[in-house]
Amino acid sequence: MANVELAVKPSREEKRFLMEAALLMRDANRLDEAKTMFEGIIPLVEDKHLPIIGIGTIHFAKGEFDDAVEQFEKATEIDPTCAIAYAHLGEALAFSKHLDEAELALQKATELDPAGDNGGEMARTIQKFLAYGLL
């Protein structure tokens, strides 16, 4: 992504606001607008994997699970310690019927975030779904 010098330097609070706005847009089912927002946020933030996860969730919401997996994998490559990325990756893999790989990704997420505050709990919940055979 662009590493150009930005004319505007948003504060951390402003970056959070933009991320929250994009997530709200996604949850309001305005998926294309939300994707545009996430793409715009990428050059503004240091943790570029977070808006990339956002783009992945939009593909997931559209049922484009392979594209979602691609985005979440990209996020795990940028930050291999991000449990949120692995939890989402596990979910997308499960929905695309790659159950063994899904289990590995979810396991990784729970190892990275045993407390469950940053994606670990999400991974554990999806693991329960898998164990019940609901996915």
Place this chain on the structure above:
Amino acid sequence: MSIGGIGGGNFNPADLTKFDPPKQSTFSKFSSILGGAASAIPGVGPALGAIGAVTGGAGGGASTSFNRQYELLQLQNQIQQEAQTINMISNINKAKHEASMAAIRNVK
């Protein structure tokens, strides 16, 4: 298992087996209304509505009573399973929301 979270009260499916319908018509109507009201929850509405159909049959001897109890137990089991599924979906939505909030918190 209590499914109070769904109905909004402290309804326990186990109470169904203790419940003796006072009158066929009253209970059938009640169950139909209950089923209709709960129809917003996938699966639960039809199941509750079906209670009226089961208990609405003509009363008779001990075997009819036994069958009725058995069918009620089956319905209770079905309701419990549906409640459990709804609970799991609710949990995953909560977990996903918290993961989104964590992403916002972590932005630098």
